[in-house]
Amino acid sequence: MISLTPVLHEESATPLYQQLFVYIRDAILRSDILPGEKLPSLRSLSKSLNISITTVELAYNQLLVEGYISSRPRSGYFVSEISPGSERDLLTPVSPGLDPRSASPYSLPEIYRNNQIYVDSECFDFARWKKCSNKILTDYSSLLLVEGDIQGEAPLRDEISRYIYQARGVRCNRDQVVIAAGTQQLINLLCIILQRMGIDHASFENPGYLPVRNIFKDRNFKMTLVPIDRDGIQIDKLPANIPTTVYVSPSNQFPTGSIMPVGRRYALLDWAYRNRSIIIEDDYNSELRYDSRPVPSLQGLDTGERVVYLGSFSSTLFPSIKISYMVLPKPLLKLFRESLSGYTQTCSKAEQLTLALYMSSGFYQTNLRRQRKLNAQKIQMATAALNRYGKDVVEIINNSSGLHMLLKIANKGKTTEEICAAVAESGLTLAPVSNFEIDGSYSVVMFYYTRIPIENMDEAIQRLLQILQ
């Protein structure tokens, strides 16, 4: 019988049983006690160390649970066979190498860089949002103790279906609405449904929205890039006679902001009916047009259950919120329920319910009107300032929709990426439009003017032009 002689510290913050556990474990790992050896009985060790039987029992229990020892009925506890491993790792934990923090309660450490970035607190009314959020965390908190609905919370789906009917002419009931944390998540689910339908080919507007293309690529779809003209995607360049899906943004083409006229819309639907294809209509930012009333959706024109409608709240609430939705035609809804019952909802239930309350209280519509007006004013100011100071450096291609203006800028020997990086340093955001072929001396870029407070607009444009000069 081996003897154990740990030095235990009664006054330590570490409980006695844990000190004993660590002592025996390390002895086993150092091979001071060998596999097969028998440990002292509970009673005898308790007596020899002058500690309670419970303390010894807890320590042995932990050794048992972690597999260092085993117990044989009516004969006692024995050391287990353990692979010679990297025992040093167990004994001398390496510090994960974090700096000690000077965290005060209720404050975040200051580890955000880019703090000179322009941010306009007028963009969103957080006071009303907070009111709704508090209502959920107080009166509806018991709902949060149950997992969310796979399709999204019913009250929010209800609000969405009512809103998109009234604002965008989309026809659906709440059962057809699927909510997820971002457009990419929706596309991800859609890819699975499409593959189950036997569709493994997808077409895209070129130029178009890359984050969606990535998902299809990683799902191994065959892909076709279809050129756009000023009316949107060119129907005669779409593949014929194969079932495919086409991803379009007809009411606010990304990044050009162009609108697909109603004639082209019917032609696209006809093409989908003939080829038994699915149209994915991304209606992203369509509420944010400043030149005219928003154009009704393609989904509202569809009579053949061929259009999947996509919408998002990240540009009409605040950019970091991750709530997007899609409306599935009934045949796809059936497939969704059959194929995706094993998937869990990605969107925060608390935020979904907060948004449902925010919408049903009328705050969403009020905020949208305010935001549209504010953006229109900013666009007007930015346009005037660009024309005043930068006529020879910048040409405005589109300034009537969304959260960015489309600019054509002179490269002056630099690459687009170099220019965008230099602009980012100044706290402004300029993003390159890839696949937009212009001869080498010019670039087309998106200028995110909405982040600039209106009172800084003139100064910000001057700063931008200084860099572009």
Place this chain on the structure above:
Amino acid sequence: MISLTPVLHEESATPLYQQLFVYIRDAILRSDILPGEKLPSLRSLSKSLNISITTVELAYNQLLVEGYISSRPRSGYFVSEISPGSERDLLTPVSPGLDPRSASPYSLPEIYRNNQIYVDSECFDFARWKKCSNKILTDYSSLLLVEGDIQGEAPLRDEISRYIYQARGVRCNRDQVVIAAGTQQLINLLCIILQRMGIDHASFENPGYLPVRNIFKDRNFKMTLVPIDRDGIQIDKLPANIPTTVYVSPSNQFPTGSIMPVGRRYALLDWAYRNRSIIIEDDYNSELRYDSRPVPSLQGLDTGERVVYLGSFSSTLFPSIKISYMVLPKPLLKLFRESLSGYTQTCSKAEQLTLALYMSSGFYQTNLRRQRKLNAQKIQMATAALNRYGKDVVEIINNSSGLHMLLKIANKGKTTEEICAAVAESGLTLAPVSNFEIDGSYSVVMFYYTRIPIENMDEAIQRLLQILQ
């Protein structure tokens, strides 16, 4: 030249220009005006209808934008060619068929069923969570106006890396932590990385956690189910000589709750080193053990950068929150950054920052202790009640970990699904454990006792047993 004779209502809520737009659009759709026909000039229509030129201009502009007409420089406006489509749909919008709501401000419609479901409001302290959430929505709201970090917010990754080192022996810095909205999202990203590494085969514990398997299946991985014994996955049944990934839950096997002893852990690591395979360690619920101290993680034993560590907050905060994380070994982190830069973060930035504050304020640890104690009390009560009233109907297989107890119940001629459905009617939750082979007359089920308030436990168990009798 065609003549237009709309009846416009000055006093209507619909603006004049929009009334004019609808009138002309419908005339085009009814073919009252034909493609190629010229519309009156702005000035002449303004004169004939006695409205301002601006009103006519706005209406024409909307017709232009939506593609019903086109303009030719210096000759005027002409009706476009439109495919004969389902024009009826445009003219007579179908109601989406929603019931009128009796929504009062700040309240959600009562469309939740299952309201007799047991919910224990003691499970989570929403008051403190709300405090942190308000702090973010007030003092840090400007951060929410900028899109989230692809990997997750730095302050939260910082808190997580500190917490899992201290509680679970996981060694990492915040750069290795990736946050996403749920384990399935993390697995989804991981699948893409694994495929880029040339790994297209995955092994799983059987029985095991199905929602993860689904993701691999939908990503077209070849799959092997590996039987478990009481120490966890059987190493000698794992595939040899092919690069594969194995998904395990060593500290709290799902659904059995068994713990992999340290010997088996080293053997599993050795297997991974030999086969150049990746181990995915799902440490789900490992903090919620009631019989012993939590067992240190497999990741902490790994010296070969072969273990991906997964954790989640849905069982230690509240079930509907969607914040999970993984720790990537450095080679995989490199691949993540190269392959997944096109992916956006799925997790709400506001909730990530709220959680960072909740953790740095010490509330997380306090809540965890409280919750562990509460669950231990509930388990004790439930165990006593099951033994008192149901010894002949129910056998407890595991009651020492997680959010469920594992029970063996007599089927009495019913299927497991029928039994679970009957139990659900009473507000209790019993979930079948699939792939758990027992002869036809018994089932193994998970009993979610944590949702039952402690004062209802005895009554709830009696209700359960009545159904099982």
